[in-house]
Amino acid sequence: MSNGFYFLTCLYAIWAREFKRSLRESGQLMGAFSRPLIWVLVFGVGLTPYFRTGLRETSFLVPFTYVQFIFAAIVTLNLMYPAVQSAVSLIYDRQFGFFREIFASPAPRVAVFLGKLLGGASVAMFQGLLVLLLAPFVDVPMPWLVLLPMLGIALAFTALGLILAVRLSSFDSFGVFSNTLILPLFFLASSIFPMDPSLTVEQQQQIFPPWLVFLVRVNPLTYAIDVLRGTTIGYQQFDPLISQMVLWGATLVLVVWAYHEFRR
């Protein structure tokens, strides 16, 4: 068996194990369906009339409805949860000795790492794609190009989950960490409230408190969601080039960092 083929076989084995395991987790699947339903049907539909009903009632003049604005964020949320959660299996595998056997085998570590990373990202993509089924409900166009930023977000958060999982020893602390990470990152990403792009930072700080503007602007997820929004509803709050650079730059840094942690 050639080295390349052996490498791919190892990678595929780990990837398939990750993917199959997630499909067997009916609880995780339920979350994948309930999140978009709650966010789109309850939160989005419920709040849309309060944000955009006429000319006088609008504070932010933006070319979309509220539910269309948050749709990209809901896709992101369904990418983030499974991506980070998939890393839980690393703790599981470590505790039950699976990784001792894997690392004792001649399987290349890069292949094992990539199998875990791509496995987690594939699960996240699958759950993210489920949200797109609701796109016609909110009149959001879904070009094929949307898969690219989705993949970037899935890879970045799987890598982040792996970094956390490598450093933590129990499921309990992982759950606490992942939630205290996912939710603040999500809510501080201009996911559920727009910052008017026509305003300068100084003007934004007159509407929102400066600390909030600062946290939103330093959050890389803000720019990732911005790219996703740009490809779906054609609206971006930040410079498209900068948003792309932050998305792919953060993804690269997290993947390299996760590999570095994984090798230890």
Added chain:
Amino acid sequence: MKGFSRNRSSLIVLVSGILLLLLARQLPPDMSFAQVHQAGVLRVCHPAQLEPFFLRGTEGPEGSEATLARKIGQALGLSVQFELQSGWGQGVDPVDWGLRPGSCDLILGGIIYSLETRRLLSLLPYQDSAWVLLGKTPKVAVWLPFWGAPVDLLTEGLGPKAELVYPESLEEARRWLERGEVTGLLTLSEVANRLDVEGRWERQTIAPTQMALGLWKGRSTLKRAVEKALAKASLGPAP
């Protein structure tokens, strides 16, 4: 078989979840069309006079967009009630024009599909159009009272040597052009078609644009119904 029974619960969740999402997207996201349908009347807000889209007629408004509104109403099985908005165009900020969700279901009146109008309304483009220069520079009458028209961009596009004059009405612009008081007229192609039926002046297309009809944002079901009606209306005869 053993594998199937082990994965059965996941399979059930997966299939029922996908069915639930597919079912959810069939739900109406709002009640806007149901309310209009129940009232039996489609209220169309429009400016007082905007040739050739809205003109005063003996039996209600006339013009291409008044006809379009009637066709849409007919396709939806609704009677059309025209709501004249006398404040339309009075002032730079559309927020001051007096348009209210309570009085309009559909907004028509030379609306251009642009970022400005998209920010305020939910738009359905219904016709390709263009900005044209009828005649030539240097002395150009500018007739662009269309919501969403990029006036600065278009006038700057004429070059620094162009002398711009602003008529009070289309009739005045026509008079200036016919008497040679101006060398050209910057306007929409629909207006140019109406003014220059015989092709007396040379015509230069400056940029393409789109005409649109507007609805309030968030009224998705009404928008979908109007979109379908528009497809029908563009083929059918005037009522």
